[in-house]
Amino acid sequence: MLESSEYLHPDKECLSHEEIRALQVKRLQETMRHCMNNPFYKKKFEEMGVTPEDIKSVEDVRKLPFTTKQDLRDTYPFGLASVPLEKCVRLHSSSGTTGNPTVILHTQKDLDEWANAVARCLWMVGLRPSDVFQNSSGYGMFTGGLGFQYGAERLGMLTVPAAAGNTLRQIKFITDFGTTAIHAVPSYVTRIKEVMDQQGIDPRKDTKLRILAIGAEPHSEEQRKRIEDMLGVKAYNSFGMSEMCGPGVAFECKEQNGLHFWEDYYIVEIVDPETLEPVPDGEIGELVLTTINREAMPLIRYRTRDLTRVLGRTCPCGRNHIRLDRMKGRSDDMMVLRGVNIFPIQIEKILMQFKELSTNYLITLTTDNDNDNMTVEVEYNETPADMVALTKEITRRLKDEILLTPHVKLLPLGTLPQSEGKAVRVKDLRTVYQ
Ligand code: AMP
Numbered sequence: 133m134l135e136s137s138e139y140l141h142p143d144k145e146c147l148s149h150e151e152i153r154a155l156q157v158k159r160l161q162e163t164m165r166h167c168m169n170n171p172f173y174k175k176k177f178e179e180m181g182v183t184p185e186d187i188k189s190v191e192d193v194r195k196l197p198f199t200t201k202q203d204l205r206d207t208y209p210f211g212l213a214s215v216p217l218e219k220c221v222r223l224h225s226s227s228g229t230t231g232n233p234t235v236i237l238h239t240q241k242d243l244d245e246w247a248n249a250v251a252r253c254l255w256m257v258g259l260r261p262s263d264v265f266q267n268s269s270g271y272g273m274f275t276g277g278l279g280f281q282y283g284a285e286r287l288g289m290l291t292v293p294a295a296a297g298n299t300l301r302q303i304k305f306i307t308d309f310g311t312t313a314i315h316a317v318p319s320y321v322t323r324i325k326e327v328m329d330q331q332g333i334d335p336r337k338d339t340k341l342r343i344l345a346i347g348a349e350p351h352s353e354e355q356r357k358r359i360e361d362m363l364g365v366k367a368y369n370s371f372g373m374s375e376m377c378g379p380g381v382a383f384e385c386k387e388q389n390g391l392h393f394w395e396d397y398y399i400v401e402i403v404d405p406e407t408l409e410p411v412p413d414g415e416i417g418e419l420v421l422t423t424i425n426r427e428a429m430p431l432i433r434y435r436t437r438d439l440t441r442v443l444g445r446t447c448p449c450g451r452n453h454i455r456l457d458r459m460k461g462r463s464d465d466m467m468v469l470r471g472v473n474i475f476p477i478q479i480e481k482i483l484m485q486f487k488e489l490s491t492n493y494l495i496t497l498t499t500d501n502d503n504d505n506m507t508v509e510v511e512y513n514e515t516p517a518d519m520v521a522l523t524k525e526i527t528r529r530l531k532d533e534i535l536l537t538p539h540v541k542l543l544p545l546g547t548l549p550q551s552e553g554k555a556v557r558v559k560d561l562r563t564v565y566q
């Protein structure tokens with residue numbers, strides 16, 4: 133049974149499928165009307181000859197144009213705003229590796245709705261106003277900072293804006309303030325635990341930690357289990373992206389059976405990235421999201437590049453918001469090596485099955501004698517009794533998974549570069565790309 137709260141929004145969270153769909157149709161029509169204030173969308177709708185009245189069911193979203201990251205770049209900085217700039221109170225920007233960065237604008241109403249969405253996620257995993265929430269993710273332009281800050285405050289928790297880094301100080305906060313919950317990227321959680329070990333701190337005995345929100349980067353089920361065992365906590369997957377606001381787009385519930393995407397905020401589609409046609413439930417495709425509750429900068433059919441699949445449309449927790457699988461990665465993360473498609477998460481999944489290994493790893497791709505090669509460097513927790521045998525076994529298991537033989541190197545803890553933000557898992561040093 134769902135516990136009631138003002139953040140649970142039982143009127144929205146426990147809607148039946150029919151109610152969700154009716155709300156989506158209504159909100160999509162409103163969003164389209166609102167987007168007519170924006171020259172980019174107005175032109176696109178006119179070119180396609182589509183009007184809000186053409187939206188009679190949720191599937192009619194397919195009549196609308198896609199929006200891509202390139203569109204955001206081309207209209208940089210404010211070209212996709214659907215309200216005058218004076219109505220906006222915040223912007224977030226992601227730095228592009230090439231060309232213009234992207235900018236996302238928010239009105240006060242957008243920020244309020246965003247905080248409500250994050251509060252709803254945090255309530256769903258069992259956090260309450262009596263909890264102490266430490267946000268150990270980067271602040272500033274990265275939405276994981278302010279997004280969780282306002283959401284956790286909205287729920288009424290004592291919220292510690294610790295930000296990322298300065299791990300010794302992080303740990304002091306955890307012990308001194310009685311922190312019960314942390315939000316951090318998974319790779320940084322591992323770092324916190326390493327430093328706790330060095331300090332002789334036992335998270336089970338010396339801290340009050342009980343719940344973690346981990347996200348912002350792909351991670352495997354194995355990595356989640358590692359984190360839970362390491363700290364003696366429950367760790368929940370948190371999915372978000374700046375284009376949709378930030379965190380709060382989707383979260384796991386206590387069942388830990390996939391990410392609930394909030395369908396009163398978004399219309400979710402999974403499409404074949406080549407044909408752009410919908411794929412059946414259960415099949416992997418590209419996640420496409422349409423915002424239906426945003427004021428400053430609604431995005432229609434935004435191609436996220438994230439690959440996932442539908443797991444279900446009901447849940448024992450009582451929520452009927454669609455459940456998607458943890459992200460397999462982004463289509464841009466896919467490595468093509470000697471014609472084989474490989475995602476970093478496949479490698480992580482295998483590495484995490486070896487309890488001797490830590491969660492820090494780095495995949496390096498090189499060209500040697502015109503051949504693509506992969507080196508997997510991974511740190512071990514304690515010096516293995518038989519290094520050669522362990523290396524061999526890891527290599528064999530990786531080969532079974534990715535169908536080619538990587539060069540595996542085991543390294544002592546603390547050897548690989550540590551990042552406080554999203555981890556860099558792949559270094560592609562190949563001279564010739566396939
Ligand atoms: P940003 O807008 O910089 O916060 O990056 C958003 C991207 O981070 C998403 O499109 C995903 O590729 C990735 N991401 C965010 N949360 C998760 C998650 N829980 N699992 C996997 N990838 C994630």
Ligand code: ZN
Pocket residue numbers: 385386387392447448449450451
């Ligand atoms: Zn659920």
